[in-house]
Amino acid sequence: MIKQKLRCSLFGFLLFSLISLGLPLAMEAQNTDTYNLTAAMQDVSEDNIFHDDEYFNWGSTIIKSDDGKYHLFYDQMPRKHGFCSWLTDGIVSRAVSDSPTGPWKKVQEVLKARGGSFWDQYTVHCSKAYKFDGKYYLYYMSTNSGNMNLTQEQLEEIRHTGWKPGNLRNMLRLNQRIGVAVSDNIEGPWKRFDRPVFEPQLPIANQSNNVTVTKRPDGGYLMIIRGDQPDQPFDKIIRMQAVLLADNPIGPWKMQPKPVVINYNSEDPEVWYDTERKRYYNLYHAFGYMGMITSTDGLNWQRAKYYKVADKAYKTTDGNVVPVQRYERMGIYMENGKPLVMTGGILTIKDGVVDTYSLCIPLKQD
Numbered sequence: 001m002i003k004q005k006l007r008c009s010l011f012g013f014l015l016f017s018l019i020s021l022g023l024p025l026a027m028e029a030q031n032t033d034t035y036n037l038t039a040a041m042q043d044v045s046e047d048n049i050f051h052d053d054e055y056f057n058w059g060s061t062i063i064k065s066d067d068g069k070y071h072l073f074y075d076q077m078p079r080k081h082g083f084c085s086w087l088t089d090g091i092v093s094r095a096v097s098d099s100p101t102g103p104w105k106k107v108q109e110v111l112k113a114r115g116g117s118f119w120d121q122y123t124v125h126c127s128k129a130y131k132f133d134g135k136y137y138l139y140y141m142s143t144n145s146g147n148m149n150l151t152q153e154q155l156e157e158i159r160h161t162g163w164k165p166g167n168l169r170n171m172l173r174l175n176q177r178i179g180v181a182v183s184d185n186i187e188g189p190w191k192r193f194d195r196p197v198f199e200p201q202l203p204i205a206n207q208s209n210n211v212t213v214t215k216r217p218d219g220g221y222l223m224i225i226r227g228d229q230p231d232q233p234f235d236k237i238i239r240m241q242a243v244l245l246a247d248n249p250i251g252p253w254k255m256q257p258k259p260v261v262i263n264y265n266s267e268d269p270e271v272w273y274d275t276e277r278k279r280y281y282n283l284y285h286a287f288g289y290m291g292m293i294t295s296t297d298g299l300n301w302q303r304a305k306y307y308k309v310a311d312k313a314y315k316t317t318d319g320n321v322v323p324v325q326r327y328e329r330m331g332i333y334m335e336n337g338k339p340l341v342m343t344g345g346i347l348t349i350k351d352g353v354v355d356t357y358s359l360c361i362p363l364k365q366d
Helices: 004-019 026-030 083-089 152-160 166-172
Strands: 057-065 070-078 091-097 105-111 122-132 135-143 177-183 203-213 221-228 239-246 267-274 279-285 289-295 302-311 313-315 322-325 328-337 340-348 354-364
Touching: 004 289, 026 302, 057 083, 057 122, 057 239, 057 328, 070 083, 070 122, 070 354, 083 105, 083 152, 083 166, 091 122, 105 135, 105 203, 135 203, 221 267, 239 267, 279 328, 302 313
Parallel strands: 057 354, 203 267, 267 328
Antiparallel strands: 057 070, 057 340, 070 091, 091 105, 122 135, 135 177, 203 221, 221 239, 267 279, 279 289, 289 302, 313 322, 328 340, 340 354
16 A cells, blocks of 8 residues: 555646656657637638639639749649530649638649550549748649540540449449659649559558648658558458558558558548648548548547538638538648648539539638
């Protein structure tokens, strides 16, 4: 009994000493998950909505150039081919603004499919743009038809037909891969590579899509991608996320064995490192709502304290709540180490007509 009291007294003394000296405790490290993205989201004005009459605008990322201008790299699909042509006809464009929330003006079509026998034969989509150590990196998804030459009739079928096991759309879906283009200038030219940055491997299967990258505090890089969960029936898709690490933005990228998200559908991850809280956050959409998870090491993930970020709706500055059919492809623009803008792709259907636009939501600074 006396020894037990001595041990308790010693523990109490050490605990008091650590607190007095201001040293971090393991318990305190777990309590750094304090970011409330929902509370930070502000109302949206017309300037924050970016629309195109000829293209479906979709997800986007923001880079600030040395002259103080803001550049929006965003995905587009020709309206004449329908929204589902993201798998066949996607392009990446660039717009410019004096503000990170818009209004935006399109200035350039940046990247298109290369055709021929390239791995990125069809579409350039699900892009993310970054500036790392003075260079610009544009990560993107593309696909190809292998040894099969698709006719215009087959392309039209893919553009307007939903996924089914064994159909042509499924063939292009399974050939999705992630690539990167690099430039010394934000206006290009962009150098592309003969191969994607990696091939799908466990813990994901079949294909890779939805790429996001952040710089690690140790100077390396962390990538999260979305693929299929393995060992599923051929007619069932469960989307899951995995993490890769590299010493530089081009790679080689090494797949990590532990999944980020498993056993329920989620996609469109957006990862960033919070230097103040010393933890990673990963924002994604889960087919009905937007969720956020967190990690202190980038390898072991759990739901954030403020997990559910938003339903499929946003608020406007005139007091309205706008319900939407799809609210996806989120991005977080950081300035001075803090989240300043959340971007997203919005799809609405009114009287049977599909419309989309890129959305830039201002974020309050904590």
